[in-house]
Amino acid sequence: xxxxxxxxxxxxxxxxxxxxxxxxxxxxxxxxxxxxxxxxxxxxxxxxxxxxxxxxxxxxxxxxxxxxxxxxxxxxxxxxxxxxxxxxxxxxxxxxxxxxxxxxxxxxxxxxxxxxxxxxxxxxxxxxxxxxxxxxxxxxxxxxxxxxxxxxxxxxxxxxxxxxxxxxxxxxxxxxxxxxxxxxxxxxxxxxxxxxxxxxxxxxxxxxxxxxxxxxxxxxxxxxxxxxxxxxxxxxxxxxxxxxxxxxxxxxxxxxxxxxxxxxxxxxxxxxxxxxxxxxxxxxxxxxxxxxxxxxxxxxxxxxxxxxxxxxxxxxxxxxxxxxxxxxxxxxxxxxxxxxxx
Amino acid sequence: xxxxxxxxxxxxxxxxxxxxxxxxxxxxxxxxxxxxxxxxxxxxxxxxxxxxxxxxxxxxxxxxxxxxxxxxxxxxxxxxxxxxxxxxxxxxxxxxxxxxxxxxxxxxxxxxxxxxxxxxxxxxxxxxxxxxxxxxxxxxxxxxxxxxxxxxxxxxxxxxxxxxxxxxxxxxxxxxxxxxxxxxxxxxxxxxxxxxxxxxxxxxxxxxxxxxxxxxxxxxxxxxxxxxxxxxxxxxxxxxxxxxxxxxxxxxxxxxxxxxxxxxxxxxxxxxxxxxxxxxxxxxxxxxxxxxxxxxxxxxxxxxxxxxxxxxxxxxxxxxxxxxxxxxxxxxxxxxxxxxxxxxxxxxxxxxxxxxxxxxxxxxxxxxxxxxxxxxxxxxxxx
Numbered sequence: 001x002x003x004x005x006x007x008x009x010x011x012x013x014x015x016x017x018x019x020x021x022x023x024x025x026x027x028x029x030x031x032x033x034x035x036x037x038x039x040x041x042x043x044x045x046x047x048x049x050x051x052x053x054x055x056x057x058x059x060x061x062x063x064x065x066x067x068x069x070x071x072x073x074x075x076x077x078x079x080x081x082x083x084x085x086x087x088x089x090x091x092x093x094x095x096x097x098x099x100x101x102x103x104x105x106x107x108x109x110x111x112x113x114x115x116x117x118x119x120x121x122x123x124x125x126x127x128x129x130x131x132x133x134x135x136x137x138x139x140x141x142x143x144x145x146x147x148x149x150x151x152x153x154x155x156x157x158x159x160x161x162x163x164x165x166x167x168x169x170x171x172x173x174x175x176x177x178x179x180x181x182x183x184x185x186x187x188x189x190x191x192x193x194x195x196x197x198x199x200x201x202x203x204x205x206x207x208x209x210x211x212x213x214x215x216x217x218x219x220x221x222x223x224x225x226x227x228x229x230x231x232x233x234x235x236x237x238x239x240x241x242x243x244x245x246x247x248x249x250x251x252x253x254x255x256x257x258x259x260x261x262x263x264x265x266x267x268x269x270x271x272x273x274x275x276x277x278x279x280x281x282x283x284x285x286x287x288x289x290x291x292x293x294x295x296x297x298x299x300x301x302x303x304x305x306x307x308x309x310x311x312x313x314x315x316x317x318x319x320x321x322x323x324x325x326x327x328x329x330x331x332x333x334x335x336x337x338x339x340x341x342x
Numbered sequence: 343x344x345x346x347x348x349x350x351x352x353x354x355x356x357x358x359x360x361x362x363x364x365x366x367x368x369x370x371x372x373x374x375x376x377x378x379x380x381x382x383x384x385x386x387x388x389x390x391x392x393x394x395x396x397x398x399x400x401x402x403x404x405x406x407x408x409x410x411x412x413x414x415x416x417x418x419x420x421x422x423x424x425x426x427x428x429x430x431x432x433x434x435x436x437x438x439x440x441x442x443x444x445x446x447x448x449x450x451x452x453x454x455x456x457x458x459x460x461x462x463x464x465x466x467x468x469x470x471x472x473x474x475x476x477x478x479x480x481x482x483x484x485x486x487x488x489x490x491x492x493x494x495x496x497x498x499x500x501x502x503x504x505x506x507x508x509x510x511x512x513x514x515x516x517x518x519x520x521x522x523x524x525x526x527x528x529x530x531x532x533x534x535x536x537x538x539x540x541x542x543x544x545x546x547x548x549x550x551x552x553x554x555x556x557x558x559x560x561x562x563x564x565x566x567x568x569x570x571x572x573x574x575x576x577x578x579x580x581x582x583x584x585x586x587x588x589x590x591x592x593x594x595x596x597x598x599x600x601x602x603x604x605x606x607x608x609x610x611x612x613x614x615x616x617x618x619x620x621x622x623x624x625x626x627x628x629x630x631x632x633x634x635x636x637x638x639x640x641x642x643x644x645x646x647x648x649x650x651x652x653x654x655x656x657x658x659x660x661x662x663x664x665x666x667x668x669x670x671x672x673x674x675x676x677x678x679x680x681x682x683x684x685x686x687x688x689x690x691x692x693x694x695x696x697x698x699x700x701x702x703x704x705x706x707x708x709x710x711x712x713x714x715x716x717x718x719x720x721x722x723x724x725x
Contacts, residue, residue, distance in 0.1 A: 008543065009544055266567060268538060
């Protein structure tokens with residue numbers, strides 16, 4: 001292996017790592033706010049990429065029907081809750097269950113955008129509301145359950161979404177046109193424009209998230225909920241809305257990752273799971289709490305994957321997932337284990 | 343949804359009209375319509391719907407179950423079909439591990455089974471158990487030899503191998519190693535990747551560092567396009583060979599310009615309309631394509647569904663014979679069906695001409711494969 005190959009491998013590892021980093025961010029966000037280990041995070045990636053491919057191919061993505069059904073279901077649930085005398089926040093319901101689905105339907109059925117950026121936007125509008133709607137239907141009724149119960153619901157949801165993905169998009173994969181066809185030649189190493197788009201988007205998105213959490217009142221409210229749910233509620237922060245928002249961000253990040261990788265590789269209805277798992281390894285490195293460590297962990301996973309694929313391609317996944325054992329060991333030695341009071 | 347409805351309807355019909363159902367021929371089908379093998383299982387499921395509804399004067403009931411590409415489910419489906427539905431024959435499953443696991447169940451119940459999976463191990467060697475088992479897809483070794491022959495004829499010396507990190511890739515590596523040794527080819531690199539991998543850049547770099555004359559990709563469906571695209575992108579100039587696992591139109595759609603000129607062996611059904619008029623398979627293959635596309639739309643046909651079609655043809659021919667000897671639903675009928683399957687002679691199907699014997703439960707010969715290339719986005723028969 002010479003220096004040039006090492007550079008190429010590193011480049012490939014960083015690009016993949018950037019996508020894992022986005023997924024790790026979403027996992028940490030969802031877990032810290034709602035305590036859900038969000039197994040179906042990867043499904044948003046596949047849904048995003050395949051919906052984009054469907055819109056670009058002039059077809060109506062099946063995810064639109066899923067969105068409309070979920071929206072109707074969420075409205076029914078809220079109406080039922082209101083009848084039972086529970087407080088219902090109709091404003092946010094209107095946003096997630098009416099405004100977004102209506103806009104998505106308008107874009108996918110009537111406008112049928114032809115410009116690539118508009119198609120990407122339509123995909124984001126289509127996928128983002130799936131997060132809060134799924135949260136309201138599946139997780140909110142259990143908001144006070146144990147982490148284990150929430151995990152079990154998440155696993156079940158993963159199964160349902162993968163099945164729906166197969167039903168909507170079929171067994172074969174799709175690819176989309178790349179956002180940038182330019183190629184840079186940096187001292188003998190070819191860098192594709194798309195890989196710069198991937199890394200750039202990840203950096204911009206994480207900077208935006210950082211600003212959001214540090215500078216805005218909503219972001220601070222999310223952080224407060226993550227740190228102490230009861231305390232946040234006592235301070236007047238609506239914790240259920242925090243759940244909505246974190247799931248919306250997770251779904252959006254998933255859709256963005258899908259848009260980013262679809263031009264690089266072929267995406268299948270079940271591609272997301274393995275990617276989500278690698279994002280999860282990275283999130284574990286960050287202790288499901290730290291964003292910067294999770295991002296660094298994601299780049300580590302990407303690099304490890306790319307180099308191990310060069311030396312022993314058959315054992316690649318083994319090497320990547322074995323990483324989780326020393327990490328867990330190190331984490332459990334480093335931090336004192338606190339019994340969860342539940 | 344359609345599958346479920348059909349299943350429940352058939353199950354209801356079978357249980358409500360038990361007396362009437364006894365006289366009908368019941369065909370149990372288990373295939374992988376979901377899970378990793380879904381791209382093979384779905385066209386097979388569509389093909390089952392086209393099979394004859396009547397043989398002789400007997401009505402034929404098809405009970406279709408999905409095994410989700412999972413071995414345990416395939417076995418429990420088989421048990422269910424045999425004990426609850428009292429089927430006369432089992433068609434399935436789609437993949438090799440499932441089919442191998444089902445052998446014990448069908449041989450115990452003395453029910454013939456026709457598999458749609460590729461490995462030769464399913465039917466070879468024919469022993470006490472495997473005398474109940476038949477299959478329709480070409481053995482991998484037939485296809486591997488076709489590739490090795492073509493390479494040797496074109497002066498290839500070294501081959502880079504990149505395949506799925508699963509039973510498909512491993513099986514192909516073993517078969518191709520045998521075929522390559524016979525032709526004096528050297529396998530310079532042996533790389534693996536996953537069906538759902540997002541990047542194979544590392545494997546591509548490794549392959550290019552050993553500079554093989556050609557690259558053989560052993561994958562099925564659209565995921566097989568990824569290594570080829572990556573190698574092209576990195577500037578690899580050699581020729582590419584693929585296996586018959588990629589022979590569907592989705593591969594052409596995803597591969598685009600990068601898979602032009604790729605060489606692969608395939609069942610003749612893939613290029614049926616280009617076969618010379620005298621070819622024994624031309625008529626039967628075209629008949630299948632016409633029927634499938636009439637039901638599922640133009641350009642929808644794939645070679646995987648054709649394996650199910652061939653299984654249906656074998657069953658139809660054998661059931662016609664067996665009906666002369668016994669009534670459906672009895673052990674005698676199942677034995678007669680097995681014997682009749684073994685005696686099938688010169689039956690032209692979509693993938694070749696079937697001639698079974700007590701030692702050969704596949705029955706395909708050289709007419710069951712052709713070399714094909716990709717030319718301006720379409721499959722083209724090589725002379």
